[in-house]
Amino acid sequence: MSIISLIANASIVVQLVMLMLLAASVLSWVVIVQRSRLLSASRDQLLDFEERFWSGVDLNALYRECQQNPAPSAIENVFIAGMKEFGKMRQQNTSDPDAVMAGVQRAMRISISRESENLDTHLPFLATVGSTSPYIGLFGTVWGIMHSFQGLAAVKQATIATVAPGISEALVATAMGLLAAIPAVIFYNRFASRVDRMVTGMYTFADEFSSLLYRQAHKMNQSVAKKDEAGAS
Template identity: 75%
Template structure:
């Protein structure tokens, strides 16, 4: 309790500039924790929905039935959006270029790459703010400390004899700004690195799923092409 009152006393007795710096750091810390919690929930939900969709996808269900199920859902997961984009483009390209499997698959892969990019950008949203808070907060706190020490030494000009008891309160007030800067920066840096790694892994999982799905569609495209050639030869 005494330490809490002591720190509160130091903050209240700091100069206006140092108090302003502390207020900025508190706001940055609150913002970073809001982003951390929000991004954490989104990434966890996205990973869970990815696992559930892959289980459904590889269960042997008909792709058209799965597509209709995804359409009926109010909100689709990232993997579902990639799947729907690929299958929708496959249907369009099959009508436009039924005898050219390579052209069909080029369109399908392009559509899925666009969907993957959009989903990755959604997961990366607000992460640059965490990086900014993590990299700048220590310097903002250091600025408050330097300013506070300058203000403390200016106050010593009117004192005839400077002692530790005279200098210590001013320096302690200034050092609180550095501590607050570190408290704002450390969680931001830790969770930024954690979420970047998770986002990269999820993007890799989406790319892998898209490649596997492309292989399935490529075999279907060849079947369509061969059936058309067989029908043309029969005529």
């Protein structure tokens, strides 16, 4: 009794369950490969941008460079949102640095929320596969065993040789459910942890960037006040 023969001789319902689990497993591995590449690239982009940011580069030059990028990274979008809001608040002649930074922090929080949603894309699918596949496989097993026992009603004497094939066919569904669920659960937990670390890194950058912009806004406010005093005198 090979696995292929057990699947081929299984009932239609059990075969449909196996097909569903096979499709879920294949889709899970597609998501796993795609998310793994995306998160690795996003992590590298985060580290590279932070290195450029703290290298002493001019913020306006870095802002123009990020805007010209056709596909900005997650951290670049956060930086662009902060710089854009900072420029708008300064154009409105807002003299209060606290009001300026409140708007900048709000804009960066919104950007981080959007990037977090993008990073979390398809992760709920992995969670769903990991949580439901064992039960779907168990349903196929229960149905297959029930179908096997119904076949025994027509047999005068039940032996192990008579019962074993039907039960083996049914247990294949449980095995396939576990094979679909285990990788999905492992990689979901891994990806969720990596997304949390990236989101924490973006919030940390936003706080550091806010402190830098606050000092800059305070200096600009002081320079404007000095000019007004000089003009009045």
